[in-house]
Amino acid sequence: MNRNRVLLKLVLDAIGxxxxxxxxxxxxxILQKKIYxxxxxGIDLGYRYNWYLKGPYCPSLAGDAFSLKEEVGxxxxxxxxxxxxxxxxxxxxxxxxxxxxxxxxxxxxEWLELVASLHYLKHIAYWGGKNNPGxxxxxxxxxxxxxxxxxxxxxxxxxxxxxxxxGLIENKTLA
Amino acid sequence: xxxDFRYKIIIEPVHGDIGLSKLETxxxxxxxxxxxxxxxxxxxxxxxxxxxxxxxFEHSLGVMHIMGRVIDNTCEELGKEDIQxxxxxxxxxxxxxxxxxxxxxxxxxxxxxKYMKKKQGDGNRQNDIPQKYPSHEDLGKIVxxxxxxxxxxxxxxxxxxxxxxxxxxGEHQNLPNLLNRSFxxxxxDYLARDSISTGLPYGxxxxxxxxxxxxxxxxxxxxxxxxxxxxxxMLIARYFMFNxxxxxxxxxAFEEIIRRIILMLLEKGHIYKSGGDIKNIARRxxxxxxxxxxxxxxxxxxxxxxxxKKDKVLATLCQAIKYRKPPKLVYxxxxxxANGKIMKEHSNIHSKxxxxxDDKVPxxxxxxxxxxxxxxxxxxxxxxxxKRHPFVSLADTANLDPGEIKELVRIKxxxxxxxxxxxxxxxxxxYLSRLKPTLLRIYVVGIDDTKAQQIKGxxxxxxxx
Numbered sequence: 001m002n003r004n005r006v007l008l009k010l011v012l013d014a015i016g017x018x019x020x021x022x023x024x025x026x027x028x029x030i031l032q033k034k035i036y037x038x039x040x041x042g043i044d045l046g047y048r049y050n051w052y053l054k055g056p057y058c059p060s061l062a063g064d065a066f067s068l069k070e071e072v073g074x075x076x077x078x079x080x081x082x083x084x085x086x087x088x089x090x091x092x093x094x095x096x097x098x099x100x101x102x103x104x105x106x107x108x109x110e111w112l113e114l115v116a117s118l119h120y121l122k123h124i125a126y127w128g129g130k131n132n133p134g135x136x137x138x139x140x141x142x143x144x145x146x147x148x149x150x151x152x153x154x155x156x157x158x159x160x161x162x163x164x165x166x167g168l169i170e171n172k173t174l175a
Numbered sequence: 176x177x178x179d180f181r182y183k184i185i186i187e188p189v190h191g192d193i194g195l196s197k198l199e200t201x202x203x204x205x206x207x208x209x210x211x212x213x214x215x216x217x218x219x220x221x222x223x224x225x226x227x228x229x230x231x232f233e234h235s236l237g238v239m240h241i242m243g244r245v246i247d248n249t250c251e252e253l254g255k256e257d258i259q260x261x262x263x264x265x266x267x268x269x270x271x272x273x274x275x276x277x278x279x280x281x282x283x284x285x286x287x288x289k290y291m292k293k294k295q296g297d298g299n300r301q302n303d304i305p306q307k308y309p310s311h312e313d314l315g316k317i318v319x320x321x322x323x324x325x326x327x328x329x330x331x332x333x334x335x336x337x338x339x340x341x342x343x344x345g346e347h348q349n350l351p352n353l354l355n356r357s358f359x360x361x362x363x364d365y366l367a368r369d370s371i372s373t374g375l376p377y378g379x380x381x382x383x384x385x386x387x388x389x390x391x392x393x394x395x396x397x398x399x400x401x402x403x404x405x406x407x408x409m410l411i412a413r414y415f416m417f418n419x420x421x422x423x424x425x426x427x428a429f430e431e432i433i434r435r436i437i438l439m440l441l442e443k444g445h446i447y448k449s450g451g452d453i454k455n456i457a458r459r460x461x462x463x464x465x466x467x468x469x470x471x472x473x474x475x476x477x478x479x480x481x482x483x484k485k486d487k488v489l490a491t492l493c494q495a496i497k498y499r500k501p502p503k504l505v506y507x508x509x510x511x512x513a514n515g516k517i518m519k520e521h522s523n524i525h526s527k528x529x530x531x532x533d534d535k536v537p538x539x540x541x542x543x544x545x546x547x548x549x550x551x552x553x554x555x556x557x558x559x560x561x562k563r564h565p566f567v568s569l570a571d572t573a574n575l576d577p578g579e580i581k582e583l584v585r586i587k588x589x590x591x592x593x594x595x596x597x598x599x600x601x602x603x604x605x606y607l608s609r610l611k612p613t614l615l616r617i618y619v620v621g622i623d624d625t626k627a628q629q630i631k632g633x634x635x636x637x638x639x640x
Binding site: 003 | 286312347348
């Protein structure tokens, strides 16, 4: 198991995917968004995201996760390693982002899809040469491709606020 | 084809006539784009297939040509400006490529150690890991948006360079994303081109029939059912090209050697030290260093260090490249893994060799008096010569949401239903997609056949103990 795979395994352990249970679509979506957000904290795992139906998506992460699931069956190299303290501190930033709001209610995959998508549309996506769009513009853009969020502006506003709290509205990443 | 895209015609062996617009002609004549003539598409494949010297230049033209044909067949409603943007994106998709294509980009920076540590000992965080070389896509974005020649031509033609970069990277919100989506235009060109250049027949796919049977549905390209056989053939062709060309034992060995050379030169500060350095030369509009950043850059380093008397190990490695002295393959293990399960009789050997090599190699170094840097242990399961496995080798492809997987080909049945090819049990791909090749190889540089036989014997003894 090369060290990049070891790191991925340690990260998955830290973010609640230690058993790499990705048999269901919802869990795969959660994994995708968690890694997207985690990388924004400064842990560069090398996964680059495109825009997909359900928000930012990285095909090579999906492939690596499936491969890793197989590898851990016969290769225990990862057991020799642990995340260092700085990395653990960055994981705690992810935990702040991913905490579900009390109200309005949302499922985990819905919340993560929203947070990740707002960030992606704000900082990465190209749409008509727009520079530094604010919440209203980004929300309108979001519901163009994801109309299921059109009645959830309050939730989107909370998600935007959460990103702002950790510094990810002003900055594309915390790295 | 619209006459606007036949301002110039280039004749080439894969597609015949390739038409270009005035804008495209200006772009290919820039020094930045001309740099691609110095980058071989197939890295070191010419060491085995002598005619495999085609470059990223003609491949880029080919991808643009196929993009034009796909647009003609699927995007009737697109305006001329948007068509031009998509074509330009296809033309420039590889403009950020490194010398010898993926060789430099794929070196193992071991950047993971920045984030983790061994449980026992080694408690120090690695603070001094340089910024790794950016991917060629990220470098391409810098080239397109910051280099004066490319940027200037785009802007003077009313095109935002950032928009082209976003199309290449799959970040565009409005235009169909034909470069990064389920149907890989890039692949259609390189399979045919690699096949013709090498003389290998496996990559000769029916491009015309496939392209003529594409449709665009909700911004995704799907293939009509009648072209299914052609698509299956294309995916299987990629597997055979993978085995006979991209993973050929000698081609692969030379590329591993080059990566080792680059790492050694990095440690000594004799090559661009970090990703930041590469980005800087790409950014500087008049930087001749970037224009010289092609295969010749690596060749000159190899020439220089092949006669280095101060570092005999580095010299040995460079001489292996310069004088074509392939390393000896002293161990090879290969398997097609189904659903993650290596064949039982191989699993012990496989896991032993992978996990214990680091501990064993010092013994071999001492016994055979060959420096560690001349040994190569290659776990090709982890290496990626392609962005994807030969098949869509994911364990549970049938469970994947259609929006999840970009490399899966989607078929539109006559009923109108659209499904992933690999979920169709009447398709051979449904069964093949569950297999994944796995390869382990151990090479040694600079030894003769007698020594190689001795080493083979020792390795066999170790693995069977």
